[in-house]
Amino acid sequence: MKHAFIDKYSNLDSFIHRLDPRTRILTTLAFVLAVMVTPPTAWLAFVLYFALIASLILLAQLPPRYVLQRSAVILPFVLMIAIFIPFLGQGEVSGSYNVWMWRVSVTHDGLTVLWNVLAKSWLSALGLILLSSTTRFPDLLKGLERLGVPRVMVMILSFMYRYIFVLTDEVMRMRRARDSRSFGGRRLWQIRTVGNMIGTLFIRSYERGERVYGAMVARGFDGQVRTLSHLRLGRADLGFGTAFVTILLVIGLIAAVR
Amino acid sequence: MDEKIIQIEGLSFTYPDGHQALSDVSLAVSSGETVAFIGPNGAGKSTLLFHLNGILRSNNGAVKVLDLPIKEKHLKWIRSKVGLVFQDPEDQLFSPTVFDDVAFGPINMGCTEEEVRRRVKQALRQVGMSGYESRSPHHLSVGEKKRIAIATVLSMSPEILVLDEPTSNLDPRGRWELIELLRELPLTKLIATHDLEMVQTLCERTVLLDQGRVVADGPTHRVLSDLSLLAAHGLAPPIP
Numbered sequence: 448m449k450h451a452f453i454d455k456y457s458n459l460d461s462f463i464h465r466l467d468p469r470t471r472i473l474t475t476l477a478f479v480l481a482v483m484v485t486p487p488t489a490w491l492a493f494v495l496y497f498a499l500i501a502s503l504i505l506l507a508q509l510p511p512r513y514v515l516q517r518s519a520v521i522l523p524f525v526l527m528i529a530i531f532i533p534f535l536g537q538g539e540v541s542g543s544y545n546v547w548m549w550r551v552s553v554t555h556d557g558l559t560v561l562w563n564v565l566a567k568s569w570l571s572a573l574g575l576i577l578l579s580s581t582t583r584f585p586d587l588l589k590g591l592e593r594l595g596v597p598r599v600m601v602m603i604l605s606f607m608y609r610y611i612f613v614l615t616d617e618v619m620r621m622r623r624a625r626d627s628r629s630f631g632g633r634r635l636w637q638i639r640t641v642g643n644m645i646g647t648l649f650i651r652s653y654e655r656g657e658r659v660y661g662a663m664v665a666r667g668f669d670g671q672v673r674t675l676s677h678l679r680l681g682r683a684d685l686g687f688g689t690a691f692v693t694i695l696l697v698i699g700l701i702a703a704v705r
Numbered sequence: 706m707d708e709k710i711i712q713i714e715g716l717s718f719t720y721p722d723g724h725q726a727l728s729d730v731s732l733a734v735s736s737g738e739t740v741a742f743i744g745p746n747g748a749g750k751s752t753l754l755f756h757l758n759g760i761l762r763s764n765n766g767a768v769k770v771l772d773l774p775i776k777e778k779h780l781k782w783i784r785s786k787v788g789l790v791f792q793d794p795e796d797q798l799f800s801p802t803v804f805d806d807v808a809f810g811p812i813n814m815g816c817t818e819e820e821v822r823r824r825v826k827q828a829l830r831q832v833g834m835s836g837y838e839s840r841s842p843h844h845l846s847v848g849e850k851k852r853i854a855i856a857t858v859l860s861m862s863p864e865i866l867v868l869d870e871p872t873s874n875l876d877p878r879g880r881w882e883l884i885e886l887l888r889e890l891p892l893t894k895l896i897a898t899h900d901l902e903m904v905q906t907l908c909e910r911t912v913l914l915d916q917g918r919v920v921a922d923g924p925t926h927r928v929l930s931d932l933s934l935l936a937a938h939g940l941a942p943p944i945p
Contacts, residue, residue: 585801585841605801612843613795658796661760665789666861667781667813675808675818 456509457583462683463507464581468590470684474691475578479571481695487563489702493570499694500573507581514580518572522565529564533557584608589674598672610655617651618644710736710865710893711757716767717917718752726752727763727917734893736864741904741925742897744914745939750897751792753914754867757895758787771864785814788858788892792869794842794850803829803845803853804838810861828860829853832886848879852886859890866892872900901940905929913938 457464463471478500485492504514539555582590588608592601621644629640660668711734718727726749734740742750755761756768759775770787773779791797800806807825816824829835832852842850851871858866871887872880884903887894898904904911904925911928913921915938921928928934935941 585805588801606799608801609799609842655796658791658793659799661755662789662791662797662799663809665758665760665784665791666810666857667784668809669781669813673812674805675812675821 454579454582454584454587456513456580457586459508459581461507461581462687463503463577465683466581466687467680467684468582468586469594469680470688471578471582472587472590472594474688475574477692477695478574481699482567482570482574485567485699485702487559487566492698492702493566495698495701496570497573499698500570500577504573504577507577509577509580514573514576517576518569521568521572525564525568529561532560532564592674598674602672606659610652613655614648614652618648621647708736709733710771711895712769712772713753713756714767714769716753716756716763718749718756718761718763720752725917727756730914730917730919732912732919732922734865734895736893738910739894739908740896741908741911742895742914743899743901743904743911743928743940744920748914748938749917750914751869752917754789754869754895754897757865757867758784758789760789781814785810785861786863787865787867788861788863789867790854790858790869790871792873794847794854797854797857798842798850801841802838803834803840803842806842806853807838807856807860810857814861824860824862828856831859831890832856846879847874848876848882851875851879851883855886864893865895866890867895869897870899871896872898872903899940901929913940915939 478496482496485496504511533553534551535557540552541555541558543550543552545551579587585605585608588601588605591604592598625640625644629637713730713732716727716730717725719725730749730753742753744750752761756763756775757770759780762775768775770783773783775783798806800809804825807828808821811821811824825838826835829837832855834849834852834856837845837849837853842853845853855866855868855871866887868887872883875883880900880903884906887896888907894907896903896908908925911921911923911925912919913928913934920938921931921934932941933944936944
């Protein structure tokens, strides 16, 4: 079965795609940090951040629809956490409603917090989508490694990338096997089946892990991770990095001045 | 020519759960031979193969590869001489790209970058997969994965190639292509399989294992023509 959802579009060719992965990782990190430390009421700064990331997404020739769809994936999680804040906070009340037999009030501070969480997480997600859609996953791993991320961590990520699809296939096969023998039944019974499937999946993955380790040992693995790295920082990287950080600083300054 | 490249003397192995997988197995393989290991499921074929490069080590240290007993201090050298290809290429190919996987062995052997690149290129050419370096293993077909899996050990330039069920899960064309590929590799080959047709085409010698014991060991044509022997060990239709 074919899957390509982690680094889709990373094989395009654009100015952004040609940068060294390290440049993209560091600038993404800088972007997320800048967004995080911006005060929630610096409206202009957020507009500028959005303009910056949107223009980079266009420059990278990513389809805007695809980026929007992907970024929407985080919304349910953020909303689930943040949606109740406006109703629970204390402070200046900006609106009160009668809902059946309760009196519900929305506070101004609470709304600000909600906006803050939503805007920042969405902008950060856009930044990460830009990173993952312009960097092939193996290159991302190489970049992380050269940036000094511990090799064991990089290796865990690389196994995740390699085996997440194998696991997805396994789950799909198990589901088909279940569905072809399942004729409804009580809810409780179905839940038990799902539990068994999760258990089976765990055991299978564990055994696969042992076999993979065997395959590594058979090729001379002795616990030390060795790799060849061949990345080169060019003038484009320096230029892009400097320009990007300058823009972030200017936006930050605008936010601070107002 | 008659140099014994692998010597196994009275090898027994019991898994931690108490299941005895091999008992008193003795055999020797000469350089350049192609030997098939056949037998029903659970006969101990894979267990035997895993002893050849020390992934499993028996209590009584009975395996010698190129005259060296399999001991901790020889392991690294022995593993570069014995290329073990696992049955499921998903287990063998664990890196994000084909290049990384084929380069894994040579890098662990401590080759220079230039040497690693040369070996990867050569290994991929040997299995007919040049140009696949930057592909991701999970996008390949089963046949392609099997070839890459063989390349991952060829890049260590082994003297002995050990294969566990190389033709399982392949369609007929992929299977014949793989058999042809194996035939052309000039190495000592040990193949565990149920594929008797491949055994007939590739291997001059066949070892029949059942319940952890060597039941028969001889020229392929003789072992495979003894139908009552094959039937007794579940490899041929029962004789009425």
